[in-house]
Each structure stands twice: as structure tokens, then as C-alpha cells.
Amino acid sequence: MIALVIATLFNAGFGIVVRDAQRRNLDMLTVGLVNYFAAAVLYLVWTRFDGVTTCDPRTVLIGVIGGVTFAGGFLLMLGPLRWRGLGVVAALLGLSVLVPLGASLLVWHETLGGVQYLGVGLALLAIPLLSLDKGAANGLRLTGLMALGMAALFLVNGSAWTIQKWYHTTGLSGERPVYFSYLFGVATIVMFIAWLVKSRRFSGAGLRWGGLLGVCNVAANLALLWALDRLPGAVVFPVMQAGIMIAAAGFAALAWREHPGRLGAVGIAVAAVAVGLINLA
Secondary structure: OHHHHHHHHHHHHHHHHHHHHHHOOOOHHHHHHHHHHHHHHHHHHHHHHHOOOOOOHHHHHHHHHHHHHHHHHHHHHHHHHHHHOHHHHHHHHHHOOHHHHHHHHHOOOOOOOHHHHHHHHHHHHHHHHHHHOOOOOOOOOOOHHHHHHHHHHHHHHHHHHHHHHHHHHHOOHHHHHHHHHHHHHHHHHHHHHHHHHHOOOOOHHHHHHHHHHHHHHHHHHHHHHHHHHHOOHHHHHHHHHHHHHHHHHHHHHHHHOOOOOHHHHHHHHHHHHHHHHHOOO
16 A cells, blocks of 8 residues: 555656746756656666566557657646646546547457446546636636647547556566666657757756656656555556545645636546546456
8 A cells, every 4th residue: 555655646746846847937848858868767777687688579669659658748738737737737637547448448349337437427527627627827718729738638648548558468567667768768859859949958956856857757657566566456546546636736725825716626526536436447
């Protein structure tokens, strides 16, 4: 149970660090670049210690696709965080589990239990509640561009979950450090290109927050694997995802007075229940 608590806290911490860096007006491309570089280095070192010299081509392919998707998700997250605040965005990211759920039904021919159908129904109710909330950060009305950005974030983050599911189905768990090395290595390259095009700035604060974000990133992944070694996924995922929503929204409200509106608050609560039900096997 300790592993599950740690995984939940570090996953929530990832969003908290990103939002805090944003509130400090740090260069977010620098923060993201340092984050993925730090994670890639750690997994490369881990791979060397494991003595892995060859790997299945699927590990490389899925890792590369995952790296592009993860970096894209980070970039897409920045706008909605600024417009809607951490609580609403954390809930929206949790609901993106609908994307791998749909892939499981269509591609891997899995089936749903009755309680999961209820979870899907609640998720479909929560999405418009979160989207129509006036926003915790600045009370801006939802524009067409904002709605498009939030929809893109939902789909890309859901695609990231789907890629993780895809790799899990290969049965190549012994090559997991190599997989994450490719994933975070490619994400670093994508972020470096974005940094060259849009930023080309470094600051001590950006480096520190990027390093802190990298620690959260790596610790969250390791703690999740640790939790899955000790508890069934049917326990780990619903508890962790609901916990992330509650922890992120609670921290934002207490630390930054970033309170969602009524629709957002109801949406977060409904989303937490929906994600829990969807993940029940």
C-alpha cells in the first residue's frame, strides 16, 4: 500500500510542479526539456546496470512513438493549465482513460463489466462539466481555441495511456528500462526541437524546476511499477487516478487559492468516481 501512496503522490506532484513553474513565469520549454533529459539519463544508466545489449524491435518502435506522444502531451497541457487550473486539467487527464478503453474494445477485443459501463456514462457527464467550468485561474470564458486545445490534450494523453497498454500486451516487461530509455530519449529530442524554435533560453530556476519535474517523473514510474508488483492493477489504477485528481485539486485550492467553479468542482468529483469505476476489472 505504501508503493501505491508514493505512486499517487509523485504522479500528482508532476502536475503540481508544472503548474507551479508556470505560475512563476518560468520558461516551460526549458523545464520540459530538462525533465525529459533527466528521465532519459536515469533509464539509460539503469539499462547499462541491467546489462541489456539487444532488445525486441517492438520495444524500440513503441518507445519512439511513446516519446513523441509524451512530449506532445506536455506541450498541449500548458495552455489548459493556464486557462482552467490544475484541478480541472488533472480531472480531464484522468478521464482520458476512455481512449485506451476504446482501444481495448476495438483492437484487443476486451469486454466491459456492468460497473464499467456506469463509469463510462459518468465520464461522459464529467467531460462537459469540466469543459464548461469558468476556470480557476482567471475566469476566462471557453473559446473555440481553448476547447480545441482541451480536446487535443484529452486525445493525446489518452493516446499515451494506449501506448503504455500496447507495450504491456507485448509481454516484453523484461525490456522495460530500454523501453523507457527510448521513450524519454525521443521526448527529449522533441522538446529540444521545440526549445530551439521557440525559446533558446536557460535560467537557474528553469533548470531546478526541470530537474525537480524529472525526479517526479522517474519516481512516479518506478513507484507505479513497484505498486503493480504488489497489488493488482484493478486496485492500483482506480485508486491512483482518483487520488491524483483529489490531491491536485486540493493542493491547488489550498496553496494557490485556485478554486474551480461549481461546474468544475462537480466535474472533478464525478470524474474521480468515473475513473474508479472504469478501471475496475
